[in-house]
């Protein structure tokens with residue numbers, strides 16, 4: 001059974017494909033930006049594949065939380081960081097409201113093979129945000145709620161949700177394009193992060209194909 005790598009945008013898919021061997025059996029598909037597009041796109045691909053994939057990886061660039069630009073992050077958990085309710089007492093996560101889970105654990109076997117191929121990758125929780133964090137206050141709230149968070153993306157939780165429903169393994173890999181915090185779009189290093197994504201995929205290529 002093969003592996004599926006889903007990215008948000010075409011540039012991320014191209015960076016991943018550049019790192020894979022030309023005859024790789026791994027499918028790479030861009031499914032759109034954000035949790036909803038990621039979940040719907042991944043669910044569609046898994047359904048059409050009818051059991052052909054043993055696992056799905058949400059891959060792309062991401063914002064770092066205490067992790068330097070260009071570094072590679074592997075998710076221990078994909079957490080929906082802003083899915084819930086606001087209140088005078090603070091944020092109430094969907095779990096506390098009794099409507100499901102905001103946390104998906106990465107498949108341990110898949111995560112182990114990614115860690116072995118990428119020994120320098122930082123492993124920690126990756127937050128999936130509907131709104132890219134853009135203030136120090138919002139970052140402080142996230143860090144307080146999720147002390148093990150090392151990065152932020154907009155898709156991981158959506159991909160994990162689709163994977164869980166299809167009963168296939170899930171993992172998330174991000175290369176860091178920007179530091180999460182006060183918005184400074186000029187400081188984003190997207191090209192470097194895409195190059196890091198190609199490098200990471202190159203290192204993974206052999207172990208993932210087997």
Ligand SMILES: O=C(O)c1cccc(C(=O)CC[C@H]2O[C@@H](n3cnc4c(=O)[nH]cnc43)[C@H](O)[C@@H]2O)c1
Pocket residue numbers: 008009033034060061062063064129131132133152153154155177178179180185
């Ligand atoms: O400049 C903006 O305001 C803006 C608003 C929405 C999306 C973007 C992107 O460029 C996001 C593209 C893509 O990158 C991932 N990403 C990268 N850094 C972060 C981050 O700090 N927080 C959340 N997601 C991030 C994300 O997965 C998107 O797919 C720009």
